[in-house]
Amino acid sequence: MSEHPLKVFEKLDPELLKLVENNSSFALSDGALPRKYKLLIALALDASLGAVQGVKALAQAAMQAGAAKEEIREAVRVAQYICGASCVYVAAQALKEIL
Numbered sequence: 001m002s003e004h005p006l007k008v009f010e011k012l013d014p015e016l017l018k019l020v021e022n023n024s025s026f027a028l029s030d031g032a033l034p035r036k037y038k039l040l041i042a043l044a045l046d047a048s049l050g051a052v053q054g055v056k057a058l059a060q061a062a063m064q065a066g067a068a069k070e071e072i073r074e075a076v077r078v079a080q081y082i083c084g085a086s087c088v089y090v091a092a093q094a095l096k097e098i099l
Contacts, residue, residue, distance in 0.1 A: 036065040040075040047091045048083035055094035
């Protein structure tokens with residue numbers, strides 16, 4: 001896996017990094033929705049925002065949490081339905097190396 005995208009904040013602003021990491025743990029931990037599904041939702045949102053590296057990292061995390069490539073495919077379909085074809089291009093860039 002590539003370097004953490006917020007690594008620069010380890011020295012620049014460690015308190016901000018800790019806040020972001022705690023928020024991630026809070027939002028993406030198992031609850032009424034399993035972690036896997038939360039990661040797939042986040043993947044669809046990052047695709048809609050054009051965040052290639054976010055889609056890639058979230059796809060990897062979702063697969064580690066048990067998501068199948070078919071579930072990732074369907075998350076991209078939902079993003080495309082809501083936000084348009086640009087999501088598909090973003091996801092294609094992110095997923096070409098890992099699927």
